[in-house]
Amino acid sequence: xxxxxxTPRLVVVHCPDWSVxxxxxxxAEPAAVLHANRVVARTxxxxxxxxxxxxxxxxxxxxxxxxxxxxHDPARDGREFEAAVRSVGQIVPRLETTxxxxxxxxxxxxxxxxxxxxxxxxxxxxxxxxxVPAFDAASGIAGRLGIGIGDGRFTAGVAARLSTHLAxxxxxxxxxxxxxxxxxxxxxxxxxxxxxxxxxxxxxAGVSADFVGLLHRLGLHTLGQLATLPAADVLARFGQPGAxxxxxxxxGDDRPPATISAPPDLLVMxxxxxxxxxxxxxxxxxxxxxxxLHAMLTDDGRxxxxxxxxxxxxxxxRSEHLWYRPAGLSVAAIIERVRWxxxxxxxxxxxxxxxxxxxxxxxxxxxxxxxxxxGFWGGRSEADEWAARAVARVxxxxxxxxxxxxxxxGGRQPADAYRWVSVDRADVGDATDRxxxxxxxxxxxxxxxxxxMVLTDAVPAKVLxxxxxxxxxxxxxxxxxxxxxxxVQGRAAQAVTAWAGPWPLDERxxxxxxxxxxxxxxxxxxxxxxxxxxxxxxxxxxxxxxx
Amino acid sequence: xxxxxxxxxxERLTQLVPKVGPVAFARDRVxxxxxALGSLLPEAGLVRGxxxxxxxxxxxxxxxxxxxxxxxxxxWLACVGLPSLGLRAAEELGIALERLVMVADSAxxxxxxxxxxxxxxxxxxxxxxxxxxxxxxxxxxxxxxxRLQARGAVLVVVGxxxxxxxxxxxxxxxxxxxxxxDGSGRLARRRLALSATGRRSPRVREIEVWLPxxxxxxxxxxxxxxxEMATGTGSVVAFLPTG
Numbered sequence: 001x002x003x004x005x006x007t008p009r010l011v012v013v014h015c016p017d018w019s020v021x022x023x024x025x026x027x028a029e030p031a032a033v034l035h036a037n038r039v040v041a042r043t044x045x046x047x048x049x050x051x052x053x054x055x056x057x058x059x060x061x062x063x064x065x066x067x068x069x070x071x072h073d074p075a076r077d078g079r080e081f082e083a084a085v086r087s088v089g090q091i092v093p094r095l096e097t098t099x100x101x102x103x104x105x106x107x108x109x110x111x112x113x114x115x116x117x118x119x120x121x122x123x124x125x126x127x128x129x130x131x132v133p134a135f136d137a138a139s140g141i142a143g144r145l146g147i148g149i150g151d152g153r154f155t156a157g158v159a160a161r162l163s164t165h166l167a168x169x170x171x172x173x174x175x176x177x178x179x180x181x182x183x184x185x186x187x188x189x190x191x192x193x194x195x196x197x198x199x200x201x202x203x204x205a206g207v208s209a210d211f212v213g214l215l216h217r218l219g220l221h222t223l224g225q226l227a228t229l230p231a232a233d234v235l236a237r238f239g240q241p242g243a244x245x246x247x248x249x250x251x252g253d254d255r256p257p258a259t260i261s262a263p264p265d266l267l268v269m270x271x272x273x274x275x276x277x278x279x280x281x282x283x284x285x286x287x288x289x290x291x292x293l294h295a296m297l298t299d300d301g302r303x304x305x306x307x308x309x310x311x312x313x314x315x316x317x318r319s320e321h322l323w324y325r326p327a328g329l330s331v332a333a334i335i336e337r338v339r340w341x342x343x344x345x346x347x348x349x350x351x352x353x354x355x356x357x358x359x360x361x362x363x364x365x366x367x368x369x370x371x372x373x374x375g376f377w378g379g380r381s382e383a384d385e386w387a388a389r390a391v392a393r394v395x396x397x398x399x400x401x402x403x404x405x406x407x408x409x410g411g412r413q414p415a416d417a418y419r420w421v422s423v424d425r426a427d428v429g430d431a432t433d434r435x436x437x438x439x440x441x442x443x444x445x446x447x448x449x450x451x452x453m454v455l456t457d458a459v460p461a462k463v464l465x466x467x468x469x470x471x472x473x474x475x476x477x478x479x480x481x482x483x484x485x486x487x488v489q490g491r492a493a494q495a496v497t498a499w500a501g502p503w504p505l506d507e508r509x510x511x512x513x514x515x516x517x518x519x520x521x522x523x524x525x526x527x528x529x530x531x532x533x534x535x536x537x538x539x540x541x542x543x544x545x546x547x
Numbered sequence: 548x549x550x551x552x553x554x555x556x557x558e559r560l561t562q563l564v565p566k567v568g569p570v571a572f573a574r575d576r577v578x579x580x581x582x583a584l585g586s587l588l589p590e591a592g593l594v595r596g597x598x599x600x601x602x603x604x605x606x607x608x609x610x611x612x613x614x615x616x617x618x619x620x621x622x623w624l625a626c627v628g629l630p631s632l633g634l635r636a637a638e639e640l641g642i643a644l645e646r647l648v649m650v651a652d653s654a655x656x657x658x659x660x661x662x663x664x665x666x667x668x669x670x671x672x673x674x675x676x677x678x679x680x681x682x683x684x685x686x687x688x689x690x691x692x693x694r695l696q697a698r699g700a701v702l703v704v705v706g707x708x709x710x711x712x713x714x715x716x717x718x719x720x721x722x723x724x725x726x727x728x729d730g731s732g733r734l735a736r737r738r739l740a741l742s743a744t745g746r747r748s749p750r751v752r753e754i755e756v757w758l759p760x761x762x763x764x765x766x767x768x769x770x771x772x773x774x775e776m777a778t779g780t781g782s783v784v785a786f787l788p789t790g
Contacts, residue, residue, distance in 0.1 A: 156757065178675060214624060265557055356754070383621060383622065383623055383673070384623075386623075386670065386671040386672075387623040387646070387648070387671045387672055388671075389670075390625075390667050390668055390669055390670055390671020390672060391648055391671070393667040393670075394664050394667045394668060394673075396652060397660055397664050397667065398650060398652075398653065398656065398660070402650060402651050402652050402653070403648060403649070403650055403651075404648070404649045404650075404651055405648055405649070406634050406644045406647055414633060414635060417634070417635050418634035418635060418638075418644070420649065420651075423648075428648065431644070431645030431646075435644055435645050446733075447733070447760035448639050448759070448762055448763035449636065449639060449734065449735075449736065449737075449762075449763040450635035450636040450759075450763060451633050451634055451636055452608045452611060452632075452633045452636040452637075453607060453631045453632070453633055454631055454632070454633040454634075454636075455631050456630060456631055463766060482729075482730065496708055498724070498727035498728060498729065498732075499727065499729070499730060500650045500727050500728065500730060500731055500732050500733050500734075501730075522727055522733055522734050524724050524727055524734075527604075528721070528722055529605060530724050530727075530734055530737075543717075544633065546724075546732055546734060546737070547604070547606075547607040547608055
């Protein structure tokens with residue numbers, strides 16, 4: 001697939017619910033794979049009932065109480081997909097995997113061999129259905145595998161998505177695959193894309209969800225509406241991401257900018273004198289190779305978008321895969337893919353007969369690393385993924401209610417402005433809902449600096465005057481005496497070095513059960529501690545400490 | 548023949564390149580730290596895999612200020628054993644609340660569960676702030692420390708580090724609040740004297756900062772103050788429900 005001036009005609013094979021297929025769930029059983037508390041894949045039985053991608057665990061269980069919940073395991077997805085890749089690889093020479101469940105290859109060669117694109121697509125679909133037992137082709141429940149053919153990656157990807165819906169609607173098709181083929185040529189592509197919703201930009205091309213939301217708000221609901229805008233205006237208004245979206249909406253070149261073929265002699269390899277049979281040493285070697293390669297590329301300011309990974313056994317068996325990622329393959333991504341490839345290869349019946357003696361990484365296509373995240377794959381960075389996985393593990397260990405994230409609540413007291421929300425009710429990765437701070441005034445809120453320690457349960461205290469009497473505050477904010485000593489929870493009293501207040505607060509006077517009248521004081525004591533003290537109904541409490 | 552010599556020449560060239568290439572930047576090895584605290588830490592940042600200890604009455608604010616810049620730059624922060632963390636204060640210091648996760652009530656876990664939890668956090672988070680180490684034995688602490696170095700995370704321990712060996716210990720020497728009078732004014736800013744000792748370097752570094760400064764963040768003071776500062780021996784432990 002060398003970059004050429006013309007957009008190449010590509011076939012995209014897409015299994016949107018691959019995670020649940022890899023987990024071995026049968027199509028008739030309602031099951032869903034969850035990642036970071038959200039549904040990423042579901043079986044047709046669950047989809048019929050109404051479980052959608054993006055649903056939270058509780059929503060999904062409410063819709064379908066008998067839903068089987070499966071944890072997301074990317075290693076399992078990658079491993080199981082190897083069977084499908086090898087199977088299709090028998091008839092297609094250069095096969096590119098983007099992620100488990102998404103294959104791309106050039107249409108020209110295989111379609112000529114099989115006598116037409118339709119025939120080729122049906123053959124490829126059949127190969128995959130046969131290679132993956134979990135597809136259970138005989139059951140007749142379809143809609144889980146889509147094949148799309150079109151000019152360019154975006155068109156083919158959109159066609160593949162539509163094909164998954166098509167198969168679901170056509171009954172009696174045992175093969176369960178209805179390829180969607182877009183006619184060749186710019187005009188046909190544009191005609192195909194025009195009536196489609198702009199949501200495809202987000203789902204297929206990885207354009208940021210914010211941008212797609214903006215298009216909706218501006219009244220641009222279809223790709224055709226976006227494509228008819230003048231390109232220069234779109235660039236001026238939306239910048240590079242907008243220009244990219246505009247270009248692909250019109251069926252134009254959808255390769256990430258500044259993509260070129262890698263220099264031919266750029267490769268890293270390692271040979272082993274003793275054949276290696278275990279996976280972990282190979283992955284460790286792959287990590288070193290990936291770091292070397294990454295360093296070589298970043299020296300030139302580049303990042304690899306397409307990488308060929310080749311492994312060879314002592315008996316000459318080879319496994320060669322192309323891995324593609326538009327945003328560039330980081331070291332961690334490369335290691336993950338090598339692991340999927342080798343793990344899947346070793347699991348095949350009759351896959352490996354010996355140990356690995358050669359491991360080679362050859363970059364095929366590189367692009368300049370401008371550091372800008374084009375928002376691919378939902379804009380989640382790797383750090384977000386790592387954190388989400390760690391949160392899921394910790395929640396499993398200590399219980400979901402003990403893992404908390406901040407949420408904006410609003411209020412005058414330090415404990416009210418932000419609250420803690422447990423992760424089963426909040427989205428760790430996407431904080432826009434819970435941290436959207438409305439720009440509303442909160443008169444009566446204490447100005448910054450805020451206390452670093454906000455006590456969840458206020459600690460009772462006594463604020464005493466010189467004669468040892470508790471200081472009282474009347475309704476108009478007058479103090480009975482100057483505070484001189486503070487004794488917290490019965491401990492030794494400390495002398496007051498400075499203080500200010502009272503700052504009265506009269507909240508919810510219209511709501512008698514929740515009506516609160518209190519006065520706040522800031523007090524520093526002789527031992528250097530600054531406190532936020534509150535008096536309510538003549539009882540003193542410490543609510544926060546400026547630690 | 549010609550291709551052979553070309554290949555040989557290319558191989559020699561590729562062998563030479565790393566010797567004459569530029570030195571690898573340390574940008575990934577050290578996480579950024581707000582400039583006011585830069586002079587306290589070795590390499591003017593948080594070295595990945597290191598443990599920073601914060602002690603004294605102001606340890607919590609210092610710990611938050613230490614991780615604030617890295618958090619704002621994109622790293623995820625996990626807090627363990629800080630049930631009364633003030634979120635407004637954290638935000639004012641610059642911590643990104645959308646990348647903050649807290650684990651509460653970890654005191655009543657068994658040692659094995661605690662170790663597993665810490666391992667999971669080290670795997671997924673760049674920054675971990677920990678207060679209190681109940682139930683972590685020395686062997687577990689060594690293993691966690693090794694994992695920290697392997698993963699490149701940074702652990703900031705507030706208060707007694709327990710079995711952990713800190714690479715840098717920042718101690719609050721004395722603090723002075725400004726702005727509060729005798730029945731008037733309000734807490735405006737606090738002058739804090741900090742000293743740092745490293746495990747490897749015997750030299751003690753001392754600086755003075757405004758923490759919190761005028762807007763809640765951390766700022767360096769213009770010049771060392773000549774006024775006497777209250778030696779902050781006040782213990783805030785008294786305010787916490789579990790020691």
